[in-house]
Amino acid sequence: MPDVQDSPDAHDLHSTGAALAAASAAVQLAGESVTEPVTVAGEGALSQPPLTAVQLALHAGWTMAVLYGKIPAPPADDVPELPTEHELQPAQRRELELKRLQYLLRQLSDRPGMEGAGLPTAVPADDLDETAQGDALTKLNLAILEALAVAQPGVQLAYELGRSLRDTVNPPLEHANDRKSPAPAPARQLARGRISKLQEWLGTLSTQFPQHTAAIVAASLGRWSEFAAVTVNTTTSRLKQGDSTQVTTTLCEYLLPQGDLWLMLLTGGRSASGLLSPEGYVAAGEVALHRSTAIVRQVLRHYAVALVIVAAALGGIIYLAVSSLGGAAKVWTTVAAIGGSLGISARTITSASSRLTAEAERPVFAMAEEDAMAWAITTLPAVRLTSRGVKQLRQAGVAPTGSLGRI
Numbered sequence: 070m071p072d073v074q075d076s077p078d079a080h081d082l083h084s085t086g087a088a089l090a091a092a093s094a095a096v097q098l099a100g101e102s103v104t105e106p107v108t109v110a111g112e113g114a115l116s117q118p119p120l121t122a123v124q125l126a127l128h129a130g131w132t133m134a135v136l137y138g139k140i141p142a143p144p145a146d147d148v149p150e151l152p153t154e155h156e157l158q159p160a161q162r163r164e165l166e167l168k169r170l171q172y173l174l175r176q177l178s179d180r181p182g183m184e185g186a187g188l189p190t191a192v193p194a195d196d197l198d199e200t201a202q203g204d205a206l207t208k209l210n211l212a213i214l215e216a217l218a219v220a221q222p223g224v225q226l227a228y229e230l231g232r233s234l235r236d237t238v239n240p241p242l243e244h245a246n247d248r249k250s251p252a253p254a255p256a257r258q259l260a261r262g263r264i265s266k267l268q269e270w271l272g273t274l275s276t277q278f279p280q281h282t283a284a285i286v287a288a289s290l291g292r293w294s295e296f297a298a299v300t301v302n303t304t305t306s307r308l309k310q311g312d313s314t315q316v317t318t319t320l321c322e323y324l325l326p327q328g329d330l331w332l333m334l335l336t337g338g339r340s341a342s343g344l345l346s347p348e349g350y351v352a353a354g355e356v357a358l359h360r361s362t363a364i365v366r367q368v369l370r371h372y373a374v375a376l377v378i379v380a381a382a383l384g385g386i387i388y389l390a391v392s393s394l395g396g397a398a399k400v401w402t403t404v405a406a407i408g409g410s411l412g413i414s415a416r417t418i419t420s421a422s423s424r425l426t427a428e429a430e431r432p433v434f435a436m437a438e439e440d441a442m443a444w445a446i447t448t449l450p451a452v453r454l455t456s457r458g459v460k461q462l463r464q465a466g467v468a469p470t471g472s473l474g475r476i
Contacts, residue, residue, distance in 0.1 A: 117337055118337070120176070120336060120337065121180070121277055122177060122180040122181075122182060122183065122220075122221065122224050122227075123223050123224060123227040123274055123277035123278070124227070124277065124278065124335065124336050124337065125173055125176050125177040125180065126177060126217065126224045126225070126227040126228040126231065127227040127228065127230055127231035127234075127332075127335060127336065128173050128231060128332070128336055129170060129173040129174060129177060129213070129228060129231065130227065130228040130229060130230065130231025130232040130233075130235070131231035131232065131234060131235045131332055132166055132169050132170045132173060132231075133170060133206065133209075133210060133213075133228075133231075133232055134231070134232040134233075134235035134236050134239070135166050135235055135239075136163060136166050136167065136170065136202075136206055137203065137206050137207075137210075138235070138236065138239050138241060139239070139241075139242060140159040140162050140163060140166075141159075141239075141325075142158065142159055143155070143156040143157065143158065155325075160195075163195060163202075164195040167192050167193065167195050170192050171190060171191070171192045174188060174189065174190045174192070174213075175190045177224075178190055181221075182220060182221035182224075183220050183221070183224075185219075186216045186217070186219050186220045187215075187216045187219075188213065188216040188217070188220070189209060189212045189213060189216065192209065193205035193206060193209065213228065214228075223273070223274055223277060226270055226273065226274060227274055227277070229270075230267065230270045230271070230274065231332075233267055233270075234267065234328060234331060234332070235328060236258060237258045237259065237263075237264075237267070237290070237324070237328065238324040238325055238327060238328030238331075239253075239321075239324070239325060239328070240253040240254050240255045240257070240258045240321065240324075241253075241254070241258075242254075243257070253317065253321050255297060255301055255317060255320055255321060255324065256297055256301045256302045256317075259293055259294045259296075259297035259298075259301075260294070260297075260302075261294055261298070264290050264291060264293075264294040267287075267290060268287040268290060268291065271283040271284075271286060271287045271290075272284075272287065278334075278335050279334070279335075279337050279340070279341065280341070281341050281439055281442070282334040282335055282341055283335070284436075284439045284443075285334060285341060285344075285439055285442045285443045285446065286331045286334060286335060286443075287443075288439060288440055288443030289327070289331065289443045289444075289446055289447045290331075292443065292444070292447050292449070293324070293327070293447070293449070296449050297320070299454060300316055300320065300452055300454075301316060301317050301320060307454045307455045307457055308452065308453065308454060308455075309453040309454055309455050316450075316452060319450045320450055322450075323448060323449065323450050326448075327446075327447065327448065330446050331446075334446070341442055344442045344445045344446065
């Protein structure tokens, strides 16, 4: 989350790796936890079901975007140790990703519902130059889209979602008016309209991903979009000082590992279970309790006018009863009749409030828990914002830096 100082479009949809270095959480009580126990098979081994067609398509789309986009060169390091996949030279990384793509396409072609779709499984050679490989990938992408168009519903959408998520964390290079050379444009990739479309896709495919992961990733995407709006968006930036170009560079450095974690959650490589510490659950419970209280308050506000009318009517009748004790029995009968005819009583209000609270309790806590998990996997760079920018982030739900996650 941003270490901000609390001072007085369009749909242009053009990596698996290291976990986030430091997870920040600003997590938002009663009810059942949405997390589920991890299934253990054998001597502590974690059992993971095979990837579904939707998960394979998502991963294939992500990998295609890795190959088509710019693969960043690893930082210079004199430490003599074996590189991870993210530390490979671009040519080596491209070769690795081509093998991964071929494997994913072969696995996808064998899934039920893909028979007869004609999904290509051959990938471009790894010795092509950049231009030739770009052309080959463009043709392969078209062939994949044509095959997925006749496959089971949702698979093509998952493929496009995977590509779009990767392009979100590794923005394509664009020529800006004030720059001679192209540079990443995260503001465009994190624009509210584009992110809302990705969130819509995640919601559509949520049943095909591990439970709650789609909601967690969607919430994390939303936080990044709100953050980009006050940092790298040229029209709405609220940076207090500093070079916006440097902020853009730093933001891109944070986005790459963030995207890897999104991919791991959606494909089952990382479980949602265990994302929160005990303090995170407490914080989620507090938010759920606050929301439940707001529901009860709205119910009472709904009956406010009726309550005033009943109180005034009954008050007058009780006054008559006190002043005319001889006819008290008849007056009390009238009190009951008026209360019954108005159809309102303390029991009715209490019953309505209790029923609505009980019905909302579980989903409210589930949403609060998912929101807390989204923060547990989201790390935003530190920036200095104006007081207006800080206020805008707070209103969007971006709270001060915290560490209630477990990453």
